Amino acid sequence: MNIILLSGGSGKRLWPLSNDIRSKQFIKLFRNNNGDYESMVQRVYRQITEVNPLAKVTIATSKSQVSAIHNQLGDKVSICVEPCRRDTFPAIALAATYLHDELGVGLDEAVAVCPVDPYVDNTYYKAVNKLEALVSQGTENLTLMGIEPTVPSRKYGYIIPESKDYISKVKEFKEKPDKETAKQYISQGALWNAGVFAFKLGYLVDKAHSMIDFVDYRDLYSKYETLTKISFDYAVVEKEPSIQVMRYAGEWKDVGSWNMMAEVMADKVKGNVTLDEACENVNVVNELDIPILVMGCKDMVVAASTDGILVSDKERSGQMKPYVEAISTDVHFAEKSYGTYTVIDAQPGALTIKNTMKASHQMSYHYHERKDEVWTIVSGTGKVIVDDMERAVHPGDVVTITAGCKHMIIAETDLSLIEVQVGNELTLKDKIICNR
Amino acid sequence: MNIILLSGGSGKRLWPLSNDIRSKQFIKLFRNNNGDYESMVQRVYRQITEVNPLAKVTIATSKSQVSAIHNQLGDKVSICVEPCRRDTFPAIALAATYLHDELGVGLDEAVAVCPVDPYVDNTYYKAVNKLEALVSQGTENLTLMGIEPTVPSRKYGYIIPESKDYISKVKEFKEKPDKETAKQYISQGALWNAGVFAFKLGYLVDKAHSMIDFVDYRDLYSKYETLTKISFDYAVVEKEPSIQVMRYAGEWKDVGSWNMMAEVMADKVKGNVTLDEACENVNVVNELDIPILVMGCKDMVVAASTDGILVSDKERSGQMKPYVEAISTDVHFAEKSYGTYTVIDAQPGALTIKNTMKASHQMSYHYHERKDEVWTIVSGTGKVIVDDMERAVHPGDVVTITAGCKHMIIAETDLSLIEVQVGNELTLKDKIICNR
Numbered sequence: 001m002n003i004i005l006l007s008g009g010s011g012k013r014l015w016p017l018s019n020d021i022r023s024k025q026f027i028k029l030f031r032n033n034n035g036d037y038e039s040m041v042q043r044v045y046r047q048i049t050e051v052n053p054l055a056k057v058t059i060a061t062s063k064s065q066v067s068a069i070h071n072q073l074g075d076k077v078s079i080c081v082e083p084c085r086r087d088t089f090p091a092i093a094l095a096a097t098y099l100h101d102e103l104g105v106g107l108d109e110a111v112a113v114c115p116v117d118p119y120v121d122n123t124y125y126k127a128v129n130k131l132e133a134l135v136s137q138g139t140e141n142l143t144l145m146g147i148e149p150t151v152p153s154r155k156y157g158y159i160i161p162e163s164k165d166y167i168s169k170v171k172e173f174k175e176k177p178d179k180e181t182a183k184q185y186i187s188q189g190a191l192w193n194a195g196v197f198a199f200k201l202g203y204l205v206d207k208a209h210s211m212i213d214f215v216d217y218r219d220l221y222s223k224y225e226t227l228t229k230i231s232f233d234y235a236v237v238e239k240e241p242s243i244q245v246m247r248y249a250g251e252w253k254d255v256g257s258w259n260m261m262a263e264v265m266a267d268k269v270k271g272n273v274t275l276d277e278a279c280e281n282v283n284v285v286n287e288l289d290i291p292i293l294v295m296g297c298k299d300m301v302v303a304a305s306t307d308g309i310l311v312s313d314k315e316r317s318g319q320m321k322p323y324v325e326a327i328s329t330d331v332h333f334a335e336k337s338y339g340t341y342t343v344i345d346a347q348p349g350a351l352t353i354k355n356t357m358k359a360s361h362q363m364s365y366h367y368h369e370r371k372d373e374v375w376t377i378v379s380g381t382g383k384v385i386v387d388d389m390e391r392a393v394h395p396g397d398v399v400t401i402t403a404g405c406k407h408m409i410i411a412e413t414d415l416s417l418i419e420v421q422v423g424n425e426l427t428l429k430d431k432i433i434c435n436r
Numbered sequence: 437m438n439i440i441l442l443s444g445g446s447g448k449r450l451w452p453l454s455n456d457i458r459s460k461q462f463i464k465l466f467r468n469n470n471g472d473y474e475s476m477v478q479r480v481y482r483q484i485t486e487v488n489p490l491a492k493v494t495i496a497t498s499k500s501q502v503s504a505i506h507n508q509l510g511d512k513v514s515i516c517v518e519p520c521r522r523d524t525f526p527a528i529a530l531a532a533t534y535l536h537d538e539l540g541v542g543l544d545e546a547v548a549v550c551p552v553d554p555y556v557d558n559t560y561y562k563a564v565n566k567l568e569a570l571v572s573q574g575t576e577n578l579t580l581m582g583i584e585p586t587v588p589s590r591k592y593g594y595i596i597p598e599s600k601d602y603i604s605k606v607k608e609f610k611e612k613p614d615k616e617t618a619k620q621y622i623s624q625g626a627l628w629n630a631g632v633f634a635f636k637l638g639y640l641v642d643k644a645h646s647m648i649d650f651v652d653y654r655d656l657y658s659k660y661e662t663l664t665k666i667s668f669d670y671a672v673v674e675k676e677p678s679i680q681v682m683r684y685a686g687e688w689k690d691v692g693s694w695n696m697m698a699e700v701m702a703d704k705v706k707g708n709v710t711l712d713e714a715c716e717n718v719n720v721v722n723e724l725d726i727p728i729l730v731m732g733c734k735d736m737v738v739a740a741s742t743d744g745i746l747v748s749d750k751e752r753s754g755q756m757k758p759y760v761e762a763i764s765t766d767v768h769f770a771e772k773s774y775g776t777y778t779v780i781d782a783q784p785g786a787l788t789i790k791n792t793m794k795a796s797h798q799m800s801y802h803y804h805e806r807k808d809e810v811w812t813i814v815s816g817t818g819k820v821i822v823d824d825m826e827r828a829v830h831p832g833d834v835v836t837i838t839a840g841c842k843h844m845i846i847a848e849t850d851l852s853l854i855e856v857q858v859g860n861e862l863t864l865k866d867k868i869i870c871n872r
Binding site for chain 1: 452
């Protein structure tokens with residue numbers, strides 16, 4: 001079984017833990033079987049391989065998520081990187097050609113596409129596995145998995161099947177309805193469209209060639225930027241007459257707001273947090289080093305990171321988007337291939353950053369045009385290379401890097417360094433990668 | 437008129453803005469006549485001098501507050517520094533001898549003692565001025581100002597006067613009563629004892645000599661540590677037969693909790709704060725650089741500093757003390773004589789600190805025994821002296837200071853520097869001041 005996980009864009013709905021760089025699927029609020037914290041993407045990968053140890057997982061995502069995926073999953077998954085965001089049809093077309101041209105997956109093999117972010121139990125991935133058998137029978141071109149509605153929600157599109165059978169041909173698709181209409185749909189046996197599709201790889205490769213003029217994966221990659229933004233639902237699913245749906249009635253939660261996240265996170269509180277005994281139904285996530293004290297609060301969520309602090313009534317937290325968009329968008333936390341990057345102070349003309357590095361990891365060799373940097377190693381040992389000169393570094397060592405100096409650091413042990421950037425124009429874009 | 441302001445100890449009741457070093461009277465949540473933020477101590481000094489431009493103000497306080505007082509009031513007030521905390525009788529005795537022996541105040545002059553922390557309007561200091569006239573008449577040894585109770589509070593001691601007249605002899609004093617007893621007291625014309633006393637300086641100097649064996653201010657200062665802790669109320673007020681009280685019915689608020697502070701602070705929110713339109717009766721103080729978003733909250737206070745984050749129901753905030761005491765007591769913010777000191781990152785073996793300095797101010801010349809420091813100048817210009825070698829510094833310059841190196845910096849302009857401390861034992865105590 002091949003599974004393409006669509007790892008969607010940046011999200012503000014779990015601000016301040018999600019931001020323009022860190023999507024919500026990388027926040028570690030769940031726990032694995034050993035009791036360690038894990039993120040949604042780690043949880044999903046674990047569940048898939050618990051259900052089917054032979055599953056081959058490819059994550060379709062943007063460049064900005066590659067470091068986080070490597071950090072969290074190592075080399076266990078393939079990554080199909082979209083050069084830019086072009087909605088789900090181009091993303092799935094690129095992933096399909098990647099599977100065929102780069103990974104050598106046969107055109108007759110079954111492929112399932114799943115979003116990376118619903119909170120589910122293992123029965124969900126058992127159901128995804130069943131899709132493979134259905135695809136292999138070859139009766140229909142497309143096989144969907146529909147979620148049995150628990151409430152007449154207005155948040156989802158609906159799949160209207162021809163019958164209420166476990167597997168049924170699809171009659172039609174309906175956009176997000178009002179509540180009354182949703183009730184009608186449900187009485188007809190309608191299902192939520194949760195974006196799970198399965199097909200033979202050849203079906204999708206053909207579909208891609210019929211809609212886009214390209215030769216192979218590399219060619220498609222190179223012209224990706226020119227593609228029209230269109231969803232897989234509009235481009236393919238809703239136009240396909242040979243289509244069936246399988247019902248899924250197990251656990252499925254859309255973790256699209258703090259209110260929902262509070263229901264499924266492993267612990268009521270995470271981090272340095274004190275709740276007094278008068279608190280009721282309060283969840284707190286504290287990624288800062290400083291303590292949070294919550295007293296006499298009810299039905300609330302508090303979340304703090306270096307990007308900001310949210311204090312919200314749980315119900316209200318779903319309305320957060322416009323407020324967060326109005327707030328400064330400086331990103332103060334990012335997962336890097338080498339570890340983490342946290343802005344601990346920002347003032348005009350200077351940024352102070354805490355970098356943590358994992359043993360045996362390194363930064364890319366690069367220079368900046370318009371900023372000077374001062375690194376102070378505060379823990380661990382490693383090797384620094386500045387303008388091709390190499391030296392060993394230990395705690396207390398200082399490395400001064402003026403604009404134009406090429407530099408990198410290789411961590412031997414786990415390592416932490418404080419970086420002070422000084423300059424009139426401090427942007428992440430001022431970074432030129434060099435060869436060594 | 438001489439006024440001794442008692443500037444009390446550290447407080448946790450306005451945590452995280454007050455801490456072991458920063459007492460609540462230094463938090464800037466009020467506004468002066470120009471609309472600029474001011475602290476309680478700035479407000480009190482402004483009010484006193486608005487009412488009586490000739491008033492001579494002496495602040496009796498501990499060593500730890502001297503820098504903050506200099507920062508906030510410059511050289512406009514005298515400061516009588518207590519070598520250690522010994523409650524109010526030794527503090528007032530020391531201040532009285534300081535007035536006489538150091539400032540040359542005559543023994544016949546009137547002195548009023550006021551706490552620095554009630555929130556009042558100018559009529560309060562007009563009343564304090566009236567005490568001077570009463571003291572000068574010389575009919576009684578001690579003249580108190582009593583606050584007309586607004587509710588039968590259990591939080592205050594009560595003064596029972598002989599009559600309900602504006603000025604009356606005092607019949608007796610009562611400890612904090614229960615509510616019913618408080619009602620009885622009030623029906624007899626009782627007043628809250630708010631710690632305002634006035635007397636001729638000679639009265640108190642004599643009283644001090646009768647109770648403590650000392651020669652003069654310097655001698656008293658040198659043996660201060662040996663003195664018994666006792667309050668001025670117990671030691672003097674409640675034993676004095678020649679005592680009268682003047683009623684005060686104007687504004688007077690005890691800002692002893694966030695609930696009360698929320699009532700009197702100049703703005704509902706201070707700092708980088710967004711409230712959604714569903715918030716009701718919410719106050720937020722944000723001293724951090726990162727934004728705070730509050731949604732759908734009612735009757736709450738949120739306060740954030742580098743020491744921590746409080747999210748509390750207003751009523752509950754009065755119960756904070758035991759919770760705050762259980763939280764780590766590392767101090768992350770302090771006002772220094774040169775500016776401010778803010779810990780922006782703490783990890784095992786390393787502290788990162790942002791120091792801001794005011795133009796023409798300097799750090800003391802000192803060294804550390806067990807830590808190395810790296811300074812990066814991020815704004816402003818100044819002069820650094822390391823082991824008696826002087827050099828000019830500008831933004832981007834780095835100063836490395838190994839353990840044992842004597843060092844200081846003199847700010848020419850306003851200046852900001854990031855300091856990284858590295859060592860196995862990072863305490864504020866590891867600081868040896870040197871001569872230069």
